[in-house]
Amino acid sequence: MIMDDAVYDAYREAGALARRVLRHGAGLVKEGTGLLEMVEATEAMVTEEGALLAFPLNVSFNEAAAHDTAMPGDERIFARGDLIKVDLGVAVDGYIADTAMTVDLGDHGALVEASRAALEAAIALVRPGVAAGELGAAIQAAIEEHGYKPVGNLTGHGLDRYKQHTRPTIPNIAMAGGAVIEEGMVFAIEPFATTGSGRVSEAARVEIYQQIAARPARLPSAKRILETARPRRGLPFSRRWVPGDKVDIGLSTLVRNGILHAFPVLHDVPGSFVSQAEHTLIVTEEGCEVTTR
Numbered sequence: 001m002i003m004d005d006a007v008y009d010a011y012r013e014a015g016a017l018a019r020r021v022l023r024h025g026a027g028l029v030k031e032g033t034g035l036l037e038m039v040e041a042t043e044a045m046v047t048e049e050g051a052l053l054a055f056p057l058n059v060s061f062n063e064a065a066a067h068d069t070a071m072p073g074d075e076r077i078f079a080r081g082d083l084i085k086v087d088l089g090v091a092v093d094g095y096i097a098d099t100a101m102t103v104d105l106g107d108h109g110a111l112v113e114a115s116r117a118a119l120e121a122a123i124a125l126v127r128p129g130v131a132a133g134e135l136g137a138a139i140q141a142a143i144e145e146h147g148y149k150p151v152g153n154l155t156g157h158g159l160d161r162y163k164q165h166t167r168p169t170i171p172n173i174a175m176a177g178g179a180v181i182e183e184g185m186v187f188a189i190e191p192f193a194t195t196g197s198g199r200v201s202e203a204a205r206v207e208i209y210q211q212i213a214a215r216p217a218r219l220p221s222a223k224r225i226l227e228t229a230r231p232r233r234g235l236p237f238s239r240r241w242v243p244g245d246k247v248d249i250g251l252s253t254l255v256r257n258g259i260l261h262a263f264p265v266l267h268d269v270p271g272s273f274v275s276q277a278e279h280t281l282i283v284t285e286e287g288c289e290v291t292t293r
C-alpha cells in the first residue's frame with residue numbers, strides 16, 4: 001500500500017466537496033451578479049461543511065489568469081462578454097483538492113474547450129513512469145489544435161498536507177524530461193489557454209498572501225493579520241479576511257520583513273482572454289484517480 005487509507009479518504013472527501021462547491025460557485029457567475037456576493041457565498045459553503053479553504057476562492061476576469069479574488073468591499077459585477085476563471089481549494093485534515101473551471105458569459109466557447117481538452121489529454125497519460133514534460137507536450141498540442149496558446153509560465157503542481165504547491169511541477173508546454181511520475185503522487189494539472197501572449201505578468205494589486213516565517217509583529221494591524229494567518233497553517237489567505245483598518249500598511253510591512261509572501265494578480269496582455277481547467281489526481285498503479293471529478 002502506497003498511501004494510508006485514511007489519507008486516501010481525506011483526499012477523496014476533499015475532492016468530492018470541492019467538485020460540488022465549484023459547480024455551485026460557478027453557477028453563481030451570472031451577468032449582473034456581484035463578485036463579492038458570489039465569492040462569500042462559495043467560500044461559506046466550504047466552511048459550513050467543516051472543511052478548510054486551501055486558499056481564498058480565486059475568481060479571475062478575462063485577461064487575468066489567477067490569484068484574483070474579491071477585494072474588501074469589491075463592487076465588481078459580472079458583465080456580458082466576461083470570461084471568468086473560478087478556482088477552488090478545499091482541505092480535509094490538511095489534504096487538498098484543487099480544481100477550477102471557466103464560466104463563459106460571452107462567445108469564448110472554443111477557448112474554454114481548449115483548456116478542458118488539454119486537461120483531459122494530460123490526465124489520460126498519467127501513470128507511473130511518465131515524465132511531466134510529456135504531460136506538458138500533450139497540453140500544448142491540445143491547446144494549439146484549438147487555435148490558442150498555452151500559458152507557458154503557469155504550471156500544475158504537487159500537493160501535500162497543508163502544502164498547496166510542492167513537487168512535481170507539471171508544465172503547460174512541451175519540455176524535455178521533468179519529474180518522473182510515481183504511484184502515490186498527488187498533483188493538480190491546470191492548463192491555461194490564451195488569446196494573448198502565452199505568458200502572464202504580475203499586476204500591482206495583491207489580494208492573496210501566505211505566511212512564510214514565524215516572527216512577532218508590533219503594528220496592531222500586523223498582529224491582526226498574523227491572527228488571521230495562524231489557523232491557516234501556512235495556507236494562503238485573503239486581504240479581505242483581515243478585520244479592522246490599516247490592513248494594507250500591515251501587509252506591506254510583513255512582506256518587507258519576510259514574514260508574508262505576496263501573490264500578485266497574474267494576467268496576460270490587456271484585451272486578451274484566458275481560460276483554465278484544473279483537476280487534482282492521485283497516481284495509481286495503472287493510471288490515476290481524479291479526486292475532483
Ligand code: MN
Pocket residue numbers: 087088089098099100190278
Ligand atoms: Mn487551483
Ligand code: MN
Pocket residue numbers: 098156157188190278
Ligand atoms: Mn492549482
